[in-house]
Amino acid sequence: MNPIEVIELEHGLHQLRVSRFGAHLLSWHYQGKQQLWLSELADLSGTKPIRGGVPLCFPWFGDLQPGPSHGFARTSLWQLHEQGSDKLIFRLTESDATLALWPHRFEALLCIELEQHSLSLSLTVRNTDQHPWSFSGALHSYFAVDDVNQCQLPAIQGRYHHDKLSGQRLQFDTARVPVPVDSVVPDLHEMTFDAFTLRHHGADATVVWNPGLAVAAKMADVDPASSHRFLCLEAAIAMTPIRLAPGQTHELRQCIDMGA
Numbered sequence: 448m449n450p451i452e453v454i455e456l457e458h459g460l461h462q463l464r465v466s467r468f469g470a471h472l473l474s475w476h477y478q479g480k481q482q483l484w485l486s487e488l489a490d491l492s493g494t495k496p497i498r499g500g501v502p503l504c505f506p507w508f509g510d511l512q513p514g515p516s517h518g519f520a521r522t523s524l525w526q527l528h529e530q531g532s533d534k535l536i537f538r539l540t541e542s543d544a545t546l547a548l549w550p551h552r553f554e555a556l557l558c559i560e561l562e563q564h565s566l567s568l569s570l571t572v573r574n575t576d577q578h579p580w581s582f583s584g585a586l587h588s589y590f591a592v593d594d595v596n597q598c599q600l601p602a603i604q605g606r607y608h609h610d611k612l613s614g615q616r617l618q619f620d621t622a623r624v625p626v627p628v629d630s631v632v633p634d635l636h637e638m639t640f641d642a643f644t645l646r647h648h649g650a651d652a653t654v655v656w657n658p659g660l661a662v663a664a665k666m667a668d669v670d671p672a673s674s675h676r677f678l679c680l681e682a683a684i685a686m687t688p689i690r691l692a693p694g695q696t697h698e699l700r701q702c703i704d705m706g707a
């Protein structure tokens with residue numbers, strides 16, 4: 448059996464491929480053109496995070512030792528909860544494996560929804576436990592670009608950001624995306640990029656990431672020759688974790704509007 452069971456959805460101008468492993472959006476064609484980058488060297492064995500597409504970071508963003516980078520959601524097998532002509536909903540709840548890493552009961556639903564000219568991803572997290580807990584996370588989208596070194600992101604110009612590469616608070620001088628880049632940009636929730644507009648809800652920052660050639664060359668699942676072909680623009684809870692009381696929910700959403 449293929450460990451990466453893939454669900455396909457075709458609706459209007461869109462075609463999607465989503466893996467149950469990680470509820471991971473692997474491919475999105477809009478008007479016949481691929482919008483996401485998936486590494487040629489992505490590990491599709493169902494044992495490691497998949498490089499590219501849209502990984503889900505939950506219940507934490509980044510490192511939380513001794514747990515895995517970006518949490519366990521992207522390496523868990525999700526259930527296909529609902530399938531409609533224009534949407535897919537995946538569901539994940541706690542298991543012995545997740546409780547060993549993070550001792551809290553939860554329900555997470557990932558809804559991928561298509562409208563005529565847009566795609567939205569929404570991760571709704573519910574505390575199903577008896578005690579409050581906190582989480583962070585991200586919708587870690589890898590957008591396909593011709594050359595990241597030429598990318599413009601007008602919304603960043605003049606903005607302060609936490610530069611994870613230097614550990615400093617810096618300001619972007621121009622709209623040109625620097626490479627390498629690993630920046631947490633607080634309160635950036637709407638931006639135009641390439642042919643589309645991104646809108647984030649339930650996030651406290653947008654994370655902008657491309658490792659650049661030197662770091663990519665050390666990554667097992669990125670071919671350095673194609674490391675310039677993506678830019679990650681992530682709807683992230685990366686500043687302050689969200690605290691949920693029993694029964695409470697939080698929705699983290701990224702809407703990608705092709706604006707035609």
Ligand SMILES: O=P(O)(O)OC[C@H]1O[C@H](O)[C@H](O)[C@@H](O)[C@@H]1O
Pocket residue numbers: 496516517611629630654655656679681
């Ligand atoms: O290699 P991964 O665990 O998938 O993380 C990939 C990247 O994710 C985010 O963008 C972080 O800000 C980066 O610091 C990290 O390198």
